[in-house]
Amino acid sequence: MSVSGLLRRPWLWAWAGALAVWLATAAFTGGRGSTEVLSTALVFGAFFVIVALGQMFVITLGPGNVDLSIPACMTLAGTVSMKAMAGAASMIPLGLLLALLVGLLVGTLNYGLIRLLRIPPIIATLSSSFIFQSAAIWWNRGLRVKPPEMLAGFTTAKIGGLPFLAILVVVLALLGHILLTRTIFGRSVIAIGQNPRAAHLAGIHVERVRAITYLMCATLAGFCGYMLAGFSGGAALNMGEEYLLSSIAVVVIGGTSVAGGFANVPGLWGAALFLFLLVTMLNTFGAGAGIRMVMTGLIIIGVIVIASGGKSRN
Amino acid sequence: MSRLLSPGLVRGLLPPLSLAALLIAIFWLQPRTMSYFGLNLLLNLAVPIALATIAQMFILCVNELDLSIGAFVSLVACITATWLNDTPLLGVLALAGLVGIYALLGALIHLRDLPSIVVTLGMSFVWLGLAVLVLPTPGGKVPDSIRTLMTLKPPYVPFPILASVLLAVIVHLVLMRSAWGTVLRGAGGNPKSLARAGWSILRIKMTMFALAGFFGVLSGMALVGLTTSADANIALRYTLLSIAGVILGGGEFVGGRVSPIGAVIGAVTLALAGSFLSFLKLNPDWQIGAQGAILIIVLALRVLISRAEARA
Incomplete structure (x- = not known):
C-alpha cells in the first residue's frame, strides 16, 4: 500500500487522533501510567466497539437508519440477566442467553415497527426505547443485583497483560470486518446504503437484509449490556446512557459515512480509543466536568469537519 | 359522507382528535381537572415543551435534526436563573449570542455538508458542559418578570391554553401563510429549484437554525418561570419529546412538510400523556413506556389512514 493510499484510508484519522491524545497525556504525566491508561482504554473501548459494530451496519443502510434504542436495550438486557443469575456462577450461560434473547426481542420489535407501521427508524427505535427503559425499571x-463473581472476574481478566475482554472484542471486530467486506450480507448492506432501488433491482432482498441488520444491532447491544453489567458490578438503570452518543460518534469518527453506503471496522476501534483517551486526557489536565464536556463536544465536531473535508477533496 | 371524510382531512384531524380523546379521558378519570385551575395545573409544563417542539420543527423543516435542543434549553434555563437575574445585560447578551451560535451551526452544517445528527450530538455535550459551568449545583432564581408572566391568570382562559394557541397561530401565519415562510419551507422541499430561483440556501438554513435557537431560548425561559430554579439536566428529555411532538403533529422527517399547529398539539398531547397515566393509577415505572406506546399508536393510525388515502 502506498503512502497516499494509506492517507486515504477513512479509519486513519481516528487512529491518528487516538495516538495524538495518548501521547499528549503521556507527555503531561512524563510517561507515568501510560500503559495503564492504554489498558483501561482497551477495556472501555471494547464496550464502545461492541455497540458501535451494530450501529455501523444500521447506519450503513442509508439515510434515516439509526438505532436509538441501544441504551435502553443494554439496560434491559443487563437487568434481566443479572436478576436471573442472582449471583450464581452456574447460571452464567443462561444469563448470557437471556441477554441475547432480550436483544433479539428488542430488534424484532424495532424492525416490526419500521416495517409494519412504516415508522421512520429514528422514531421507531426512540418510541420503543421508552418502553424498554420502562420495562427495565x-x-x-x-x-x-451483583453479577456472579466468575462473570465479574471474566470481564476484568488479563492475558499476558492484555485485557481479555479487549482480545475478545478484537476477534468480534475481525468477524464484523469479514461480515462486512467478504460476505453477501455485508455487501448487500453497503449496496442498500448506496442505492436501495438499485440494490432491489439487483436481486437483493432489501427488507430481509434490513431485518437482520436491526436484529444484529440490538443483539450486540444486549451482549454489551450483559458484559457491562458484569464488569461494573451490576446493572444500573442509567448504565446505557452514554452509549447513545458514543455508539453514533464512534461509527462516524471511525470514518463510516453517516449518509450510508460506506463503512469500515478498523475505524471503530480507533474512534473508541480516541473517545476514551480524550476524556482521560482532559481529566489528567485537571479539567472539571463542564470543561471536559465542552471540549469533548467541540473535538467531536472538529473531527467531523476535518473528516468531511477529506471526503469532498477526493 | 365519503367526500366529507376524505383520508386527507382525517389525516389532518388526527393530531387534534388524539388530543381531544386524551383530554376527555382525563376529564372522565378526574373530573376536578375540568376547571380553570385544573387545566392550568394540567397544562402548565406543556408551554415550554411546545416552544421546544416549535424549535425542533424549524430544524426538521430544512431536513435536519437537532439532538441538542434539550441540553440547549437546560443551558438557557441555567443562564436565565443566574446571569439574567443577577446582571440582566450580560444575560441578554449571552442568550442573543446563543441564538447567533445556532445560526452559525446552520451555516456550518450547510457549507461543509455535515450530518446534523452528529454535529448536534456534539453540541449537546457543549451546551451541557456550559450549563454545568454556569450553574454547577441546582439552584438560581428566576427573574420576577418571567415568573409573573408564566403565572399570569387571564380571565376565562387559563394562561397555558392562551399561550399555546397564540404560539401555534403566530408561527402558522409566518411559516405557512406568508411568502417568506413558503420560501423557508421550500429549502426542505426542493432546495435545488429554490437555489436556481436565486434564493440563498445558506441564508435560509441560518435563518431556520436561528429561529430554532430563538424558540429554544423562549422554552428555557418559560421552563424556569415555572420551576423558579434551574439545574443543568432540567430539560434533557426535551430532545426526544420535541422530535416526537413534531412527528405526532403530522410533520415529516424530510421534504419540509411540517405543521406548526400540529406540532403544538403534539407537544401538548405528550405533556398530557404523563398526567393521564398518573390518573390511571398506572405503575409509575411505566410512565415513560406509555408515552412511547401512545406515540406508536398514533403513528400506526396515521399509517392506516395513508393506506386508505392510497386506495382512494
Missing part, C-alpha cells in the same frame, strides 16, 4: 425497581 419495572423488572428490577432500580436495584443493583
Whole structure:
C-alpha cells in the first residue's frame, strides 16, 4: 500500500487522533501510567466497539437508519440477566442467553415497527426505547443485583497483560470486518446504503437484509449490556446512557459515512480509543466536568469537519 | 359522507382528535381537572415543551435534526436563573449570542455538508458542559418578570391554553401563510429549484437554525418561570419529546412538510400523556413506556389512514 493510499484510508484519522491524545497525556504525566491508561482504554473501548459494530451496519443502510434504542436495550438486557443469575456462577450461560434473547426481542420489535407501521427508524427505535427503559425499571425497581463473581472476574481478566475482554472484542471486530467486506450480507448492506432501488433491482432482498441488520444491532447491544453489567458490578438503570452518543460518534469518527453506503471496522476501534483517551486526557489536565464536556463536544465536531473535508477533496 | 371524510382531512384531524380523546379521558378519570385551575395545573409544563417542539420543527423543516435542543434549553434555563437575574445585560447578551451560535451551526452544517445528527450530538455535550459551568449545583432564581408572566391568570382562559394557541397561530401565519415562510419551507422541499430561483440556501438554513435557537431560548425561559430554579439536566428529555411532538403533529422527517399547529398539539398531547397515566393509577415505572406506546399508536393510525388515502 502506498503512502497516499494509506492517507486515504477513512479509519486513519481516528487512529491518528487516538495516538495524538495518548501521547499528549503521556507527555503531561512524563510517561507515568501510560500503559495503564492504554489498558483501561482497551477495556472501555471494547464496550464502545461492541455497540458501535451494530450501529455501523444500521447506519450503513442509508439515510434515516439509526438505532436509538441501544441504551435502553443494554439496560434491559443487563437487568434481566443479572436478576436471573442472582449471583450464581452456574447460571452464567443462561444469563448470557437471556441477554441475547432480550436483544433479539428488542430488534424484532424495532424492525416490526419500521416495517409494519412504516415508522421512520429514528422514531421507531426512540418510541420503543421508552418502553424498554420502562420495562427495565419495572423488572428490577432500580436495584443493583451483583453479577456472579466468575462473570465479574471474566470481564476484568488479563492475558499476558492484555485485557481479555479487549482480545475478545478484537476477534468480534475481525468477524464484523469479514461480515462486512467478504460476505453477501455485508455487501448487500453497503449496496442498500448506496442505492436501495438499485440494490432491489439487483436481486437483493432489501427488507430481509434490513431485518437482520436491526436484529444484529440490538443483539450486540444486549451482549454489551450483559458484559457491562458484569464488569461494573451490576446493572444500573442509567448504565446505557452514554452509549447513545458514543455508539453514533464512534461509527462516524471511525470514518463510516453517516449518509450510508460506506463503512469500515478498523475505524471503530480507533474512534473508541480516541473517545476514551480524550476524556482521560482532559481529566489528567485537571479539567472539571463542564470543561471536559465542552471540549469533548467541540473535538467531536472538529473531527467531523476535518473528516468531511477529506471526503469532498477526493 | 365519503367526500366529507376524505383520508386527507382525517389525516389532518388526527393530531387534534388524539388530543381531544386524551383530554376527555382525563376529564372522565378526574373530573376536578375540568376547571380553570385544573387545566392550568394540567397544562402548565406543556408551554415550554411546545416552544421546544416549535424549535425542533424549524430544524426538521430544512431536513435536519437537532439532538441538542434539550441540553440547549437546560443551558438557557441555567443562564436565565443566574446571569439574567443577577446582571440582566450580560444575560441578554449571552442568550442573543446563543441564538447567533445556532445560526452559525446552520451555516456550518450547510457549507461543509455535515450530518446534523452528529454535529448536534456534539453540541449537546457543549451546551451541557456550559450549563454545568454556569450553574454547577441546582439552584438560581428566576427573574420576577418571567415568573409573573408564566403565572399570569387571564380571565376565562387559563394562561397555558392562551399561550399555546397564540404560539401555534403566530408561527402558522409566518411559516405557512406568508411568502417568506413558503420560501423557508421550500429549502426542505426542493432546495435545488429554490437555489436556481436565486434564493440563498445558506441564508435560509441560518435563518431556520436561528429561529430554532430563538424558540429554544423562549422554552428555557418559560421552563424556569415555572420551576423558579434551574439545574443543568432540567430539560434533557426535551430532545426526544420535541422530535416526537413534531412527528405526532403530522410533520415529516424530510421534504419540509411540517405543521406548526400540529406540532403544538403534539407537544401538548405528550405533556398530557404523563398526567393521564398518573390518573390511571398506572405503575409509575411505566410512565415513560406509555408515552412511547401512545406515540406508536398514533403513528400506526396515521399509517392506516395513508393506506386508505392510497386506495382512494
